[in-house]
Amino acid sequence: MASTRGQKDQADAEHDDRGGRDDGPPLKLHGAKRDNVLEIEATRAITEAEHQLGFLAALKQYPSATFWSLFFCLAVVMAGYDAQIITSFYALPAFQQKYGNLVRTSVGSFDFEVSAPWQTALGMGNPIGQVLGALASGYPLERFGRRWTLAACCIWSIGFVFVQFFATSIGMLCAGEILGGLAYGFYVVIAPTYSSEICPLALRGFLTTSVNLAFVIGQFVAQGVAAGLESRLDSWAYKAPFALQWLWPVILLALLPFAPESPYWLVRQGRKADARQAIVKLSSSTNPPDIDQVLLGIEQTDLLEQELEVTSSYWDCFKGVHLVRTEISVMVYLIQVIGGNPLIGYANYFFEQAGLNPSDAFNMGVGNTALGFVGTVTAWPLINYFGFGRRTIYNAGMLFMTLLLFIIGFLSIPTDNRAAVWAMATLMDIWTFAYQMTVGPICFVIISEISATRLRTKTIAIATAVQAAATIVTTVAMPYMLNADEANWGGKAGFLFGGISFICLVWCHFRLPESRGRTFEELDILFQRKVPARQFKNCDLLGEGETGTDAAKELA
Known part of the structure; x- marks a missing residue:
């Protein structure tokens, strides 16, 4: 396997042969596989540097990237x-x-x-x-x-x-x-x-x-x-x-x-000089990362996906291992709708049932969204300070939220019980806080990491479309479930959403992989090897020697 430096020299030589132009397609480098087993050797140094970079150090190196991400x-x-x-x-x-x-x-x-x-x-x-x-x-x-x-x-x-x-x-x-x-x-x-x-x-x-x-x-x-x-x-x-x-x-x-434009997109367009300039703009002028190394890592990820014959059509999202990646993205986004969120949207309805006038119920709704804000902010230390994984946070949230939905359902069984209605409305606020601390924000982390870089926009687009289509269905169905002159389920809808949420929890246990601490190239390799979702966390790509390669063959 050629070293990272050797591959960079080869790419630079090809660049010189083209007269110094950066507008052509990047050189296609082979050697990402050995005996049909994908390896990480080509970018070992780059991957190790990514793993060693801490959160505060990353903020200092990439202040502009932080600003522009929040701006978008x-x-x-x-x-x-x-x-x-x-x-x-x-x-x-x-x-x-x-x-x-x-x-x-x-x-x-x-x-x-x-x-x-x-x-x-x-x-x-x-x-x-x-x-x-x-x-x-x-x-x-x-x-x-x-x-x-x-x-x-x-x-x-x-x-x-x-x-x-x-x-x-x-x-x-x-x-x-x-x-x-x-x-x-x-x-x-x-x-x-x-x-x-x-x-x-x-x-x-x-x-x-x-x-x-x-x-x-x-x-x-x-x-x-x-x-x-x-x-x-x-x-x-x-x-x-x-x-x-x-x-x-x-x-x-x-x-x-x-x-700055996305350097990944610029590399795919063959605009290496522009990609380098974008990385410079995204990083600190006084404490910059190794720009050439960052650019090389982006190029290598793109080259690996070329090796894997990843193109960028919607149809490719449903082919081979990318079907699994699309399934994961769609499900974690779809769960936002089918896992109980439509019921929580009717918290004001339950506040009115509890005796509040419409104005006060509306103010309670403002409080509900404020809890959502606090919950999302709370997710940040869970991810960065305490270091919990995406799978861990998402599954823990699903378990807690499922239990709350069933409790809401049981509280609705007594009729004309003002205390029970207040309890349901309060639990809905707690559910909102838990949702916005776990499933809500972590969903966007997962869909941004799981898909291949060449298919990311289309994979997220498919997941967004499915989630929005489910929203249309629930928008029509919810009034018929809750209105007094229709099904009049009230809080009993908690049983329906609790049951759906439980099924989703089972899916998460078996199908949702851990992507924390993985570069995009590592995720490409793990999916291509068909590593089971529950083994993603413990699969040490950087620690593999020949023995690691043999183990990977067994997983493939």
């Missing part, structure tokens, strides 16, 4: 904000008078109300847009890169916020929601992809969990804005929240020209 997450704030704000409008008198119909209430008086079909249609605008936008994101992200695609989406969002702000009918508003939602599908693919590709291994967990924090911030801001405008009776009660959506894309567009 601003786009996700828009997605969380829009999904939360539109549903809060249904109880606003000004919105009801503008877009509702005059109906007779249960006490015989007349009042304005947005019809149930239109409520459903408006609520589906965001997830339908995400399904379409996520699936459409693959080509532009690979063709134009992360920066320019995000810039185009910001312009798109600005345009369709105009449609929402100036809508003269509920149909026009619904069209604005769906078309505006297309950009949200892009945002939730771009942010985790970009974060995972610009940061070192030590920062990957911290920065990719920030995607979930951005969702929570968007929801929290939406709840606060709606609560603050609840008493207004003019059109600004709903127009002001729409107008606030212009803030985020304007900030993004102002700074995007200064953001």
